[in-house]
Amino acid sequence: MTDLVRGDAQGSTCPHDCPSTCALEVEVLRDAAGIGRGIGAVRGAEANSYTAGVICAKVARYAERVHHPDRLLRPLRRTGPKGSGKFAEIGWEEALDRAAEAFAERAARHGSETVWPYYYAGTMGLVQRDGIHRLRNVMRYAGQQNTICTALCESGWQAGVGRFGGPDPREMAEADLIVMWGGNPVATQVNVMTHIARARKARGAKLVVVDPYRTGTAAAADLHLALRPGTDGALACAVMHIAFRDGFADRDYIARMSDAPAGLEAHLAARGPDWASAVTGLPVEQIEAFARLYCTTERAYIRCGYGFSRSRNGAASLHAVTCLPTVTGKWRHRGGGAFWSNRAIYHWDKTLIEGLDARDPSIRMLDQSRIGAVLTGDRRDLGEGPPVTALLIQNTNPVVVAPASGKVRRGFLRDDLFTVVHEQFMTDTARHADIVLPATMFVEHDDLYQSGGHSHIQLGPKLVEPPGECRSNHEVLQGLAQRLGAEHRGFRMTAREIADWTLRASGWPGWDDIAAKRWHDAAPDFATAHFETGFGHPDGRFRFAPDWAAIGDDHAAMPRLPDHMPAIDTASEAHPFRMVTAPARQFLNTTFTETPGSRKREVRPTALIHPRDAERLGIEEGGRVRLGNAQGEVVVTAKLAEGQQEGVVIVESVWPNPDFEGGIGINLLVSDDRGPPKGGAVFHDTAVWMRPAVEQVERLAAE
Numbered sequence: 001m002t003d004l005v006r007g008d009a010q011g012s013t014c015p016h017d018c019p020s021t022c023a024l025e026v027e028v029l030r031d032a033a034g035i036g037r038g039i040g041a042v043r044g045a046e047a048n049s050y051t052a053g054v055i056c057a058k059v060a061r062y063a064e065r066v067h068h069p070d071r072l073l074r075p076l077r078r079t080g081p082k083g084s085g086k087f088a089e090i091g092w093e094e095a096l097d098r099a100a101e102a103f104a105e106r107a108a109r110h111g112s113e114t115v116w117p118y119y120y121a122g123t124m125g126l127v128q129r130d131g132i133h134r135l136r137n138v139m140r141y142a143g144q145q146n147t148i149c150t151a152l153c154e155s156g157w158q159a160g161v162g163r164f165g166g167p168d169p170r171e172m173a174e175a176d177l178i179v180m181w182g183g184n185p186v187a188t189q190v191n192v193m194t195h196i197a198r199a200r201k202a203r204g205a206k207l208v209v210v211d212p213y214r215t216g217t218a219a220a221a222d223l224h225l226a227l228r229p230g231t232d233g234a235l236a237c238a239v240m241h242i243a244f245r246d247g248f249a250d251r252d253y254i255a256r257m258s259d260a261p262a263g264l265e266a267h268l269a270a271r272g273p274d275w276a277s278a279v280t281g282l283p284v285e286q287i288e289a290f291a292r293l294y295c296t297t298e299r300a301y302i303r304c305g306y307g308f309s310r311s312r313n314g315a316a317s318l319h320a321v322t323c324l325p326t327v328t329g330k331w332r333h334r335g336g337g338a339f340w341s342n343r344a345i346y347h348w349d350k351t352l353i354e355g356l357d358a359r360d361p362s363i364r365m366l367d368q369s370r371i372g373a374v375l376t377g378d379r380r381d382l383g384e385g386p387p388v389t390a391l392l393i394q395n396t397n398p399v400v401v402a403p404a405s406g407k408v409r410r411g412f413l414r415d416d417l418f419t420v421v422h423e424q425f426m427t428d429t430a431r432h433a434d435i436v437l438p439a440t441m442f443v444e445h446d447d448l449y450q451s452g453g454h455s456h457i458q459l460g461p462k463l464v465e466p467p468g469e470c471r472s473n474h475e476v477l478q479g480l481a482q483r484l485g486a487e488h489r490g491f492r493m494t495a496r497e498i499a500d501w502t503l504r505a506s507g508w509p510g511w512d513d514i515a516a517k518r519w520h521d522a523a524p525d526f527a528t529a530h531f532e533t534g535f536g537h538p539d540g541r542f543r544f545a546p547d548w549a550a551i552g553d554d555h556a557a558m559p560r561l562p563d564h565m566p567a568i569d570t571a572s573e574a575h576p577f578r579m580v581t582a583p584a585r586q587f588l589n590t591t592f593t594e595t596p597g598s599r600k601r602e603v604r605p606t607a608l609i610h611p612r613d614a615e616r617l618g619i620e621e622g623g624r625v626r627l628g629n630a631q632g633e634v635v636v637t638a639k640l641a642e643g644q645q646e647g648v649v650i651v652e653s654v655w656p657n658p659d660f661e662g663g664i665g666i667n668l669l670v671s672d673d674r675g676p677p678k679g680g681a682v683f684h685d686t687a688v689w690m691r692p693a694v695e696q697v698e699r700l701a702a703e
């Protein structure tokens, strides 16, 4: 890098799975011939109205990641036992040949559904992330049901609102009350804080945070409601109860814009603050104070995070929260209503990216979050179909991030399973592969981005040459398609051509037009965004009484009206603590667990424990503590934390497995149960026991 010239700032987009999708300025370092060879400083674009010049610290340090000494640079072939980490370098031709031969051989033996292309959101670029479906569809490989992140939110939002959009997130700056419900933007999407700060400065707006522990966001709030995990439905019902009781229900709006089901008011009359206090553990006065603040503020903006959906009752809880602005008519006001994601405003035509014209809907779908069950042959997942005997993995690290890590690891260790992992680093998943392929980073390939948390379509052009022999996801798919005889015009186009076609086919300006102006704001008008022209259901009405059966098969236990659904992993005598595995600020899932700047700041896997629980159990600050349940046990370091209820323990995640004693991480304890009605991982819904990890010391002392 020393002979490179410090350089010019070029426009790009943060590729990571974060609702902020920041517009970036990336400093490009060039060689003597003017070719980009690396990056320097990364900053947020000032001119983008949502990014507003602010990005998180971990991406500001991105040069650490691009120029990391441990980056994978050449294809590898496994030479030792599975998971041993023993590999030898091979050429691309051999690597792709071996992968294609294995897929073809297994498909010939078991049928095409034995091959499972498995992906997620390492990059959010539409071409590089979703192109894997083109190979899947053309080859009739098994499908993937995406349940690890958004499924429960989708179900809950779909139930009432019916369309994935909502009041412009920039309107938070014009709100008088922002309720951050089950999300921690200080860590997970820092730009939300920019718009909240504007509202506080200009209007004296209040911030309320609903979260089981005192996150960075909660610490900055005017009111922090530290409820028990999995009880948000009860809190929402109590607020609606108070709205009806005290004359704040907007009966005209309910009649005009909702299904106004019979019995709603009576149903809520039975769900007052005393009831909610018993369920949530919040004092009655706090519930009353929050309800009064909410009911008396027209411009009240609820920003839904994902956190409170990651429980068995998550869909019901999210639906209950979206009922609040409907009961009170807040959707009508600028800066009012609720928001989760803008994904529907982009109306993409993904025919080319995903090869939708080749898709056969009768091909089986396998649940992403149950990869452990799938790989260990669970018939509930496989149905009558063949076992999965080959995996093609891009953009994800399931050996660490998926629930029930013990089962996942057993599956990956199967000798008859052939695994290809395309990665930037030797992750725990790559370590279990037969073939490892080195992947480009976002500044090294072209792509197109939408944003869930705002409304911009943005580009990420290739700015620098990849190091070593790294190839993009699209190039790897092209190489495999050619060898497997997979025919689709998408495989004959460049990533930029596919992006350009997709933009135009979806009714947006093409690549060059957007490149010239840096981004395209796809925000709908006020009336559409605020659902004045109708909610997403055919009759245009919000649904207090959702049609859960239309959302998913597992709907029997869903409540008819907004409610607390008691289906969670309730604390018991054997498992007295409720564990939440919330995101770590310096990591993004397992991405950045390899960068020294992030690791240094996160220090080590840690449990936040209430001081009274700690005292009762003889756990000391900095001591080692053992957490467990029927799925296993892990050891972490104890940190005492006020600001959460007794009986709640927080383990900020997702540390790689080798960072834990025993070599397996926190998702060992997380269940792979499917959250109803259509699946969804339940990362924050785990009852555990906890004790000081001093058994060994005691045993030694006794001997």
Ligand SMILES: Nc1nc2c(c(=O)[nH]1)N[C@H]1C(S)=C(S)[C@@H](COP(=O)(O)OP(=O)(O)OC[C@H]3O[C@@H](n4cnc5c(=O)[nH]c(N)nc54)[C@H](O)[C@@H]3O)O[C@H]1N2
Pocket: 017, 018, 019, 149, 181, 182, 183, 184, 185, 187, 188, 189, 210, 211, 212, 213, 215, 228, 229, 230, 231, 232, 304, 305, 306, 307, 308, 309, 310, 311, 580, 582, 583, 584, 585, 586, 587, 588, 589, 653, 654, 684
């Ligand atoms: N720094 C950082 N940023 C990230 C990520 C990361 O790992 N690190 N991950 C990215 C990804 S993939 C996503 S999906 C988003 C997720 O970002 P968020 O929307 O912030 O969602 P969660 O990750 O589920 O957790 C958010 C909060 O929900 C709280 N929570 C847990 N259970 C409950 C509950 O029952 N009720 C309530 N009210 N709150 C609860 C947790 O304590 C946590 O503070 O962030 C993205 N950004």
Ligand SMILES: Nc1nc2c(c(=O)[nH]1)N[C@H]1C(S)=C(S)[C@@H](COP(=O)(O)OP(=O)(O)OC[C@H]3O[C@@H](n4cnc5c(=O)[nH]c(N)nc54)[C@H](O)[C@@H]3O)O[C@H]1N2
Pocket: 017, 120, 121, 122, 123, 128, 148, 149, 393, 394, 395, 396, 397, 398, 401, 402, 422, 423, 424, 425, 427, 439, 440, 441, 442, 473, 581, 582, 583, 588, 589, 590, 591, 653, 654, 666, 667, 670, 683
């Ligand atoms: N305990 C616990 N577990 C969780 C969560 C939690 O809150 N708690 N959150 C869950 C959530 S919300 C999610 S979304 C999942 C996310 O889980 P994943 O999607 O698996 O996210 P990462 O762990 O960041 O892994 C992404 C990988 O993709 C690689 N990658 C990045 N860009 C590219 C590329 O262009 N090409 C290729 N081939 N690879 C690339 C990165 O190097 C990285 O290793 O984790 C889930 N797991």
Ligand code: SF4
Pocket: 014, 015, 016, 018, 019, 020, 021, 022, 055, 056, 057, 059, 060, 188, 189, 190, 191, 588
């Ligand atoms: S806040 Fe999110 S989108 Fe913005 S730079 Fe950080 S990870 Fe990327």
Ligand SMILES: [Mo]
Pocket: 017, 148, 149, 150
């Ligand atoms: Mo996620």
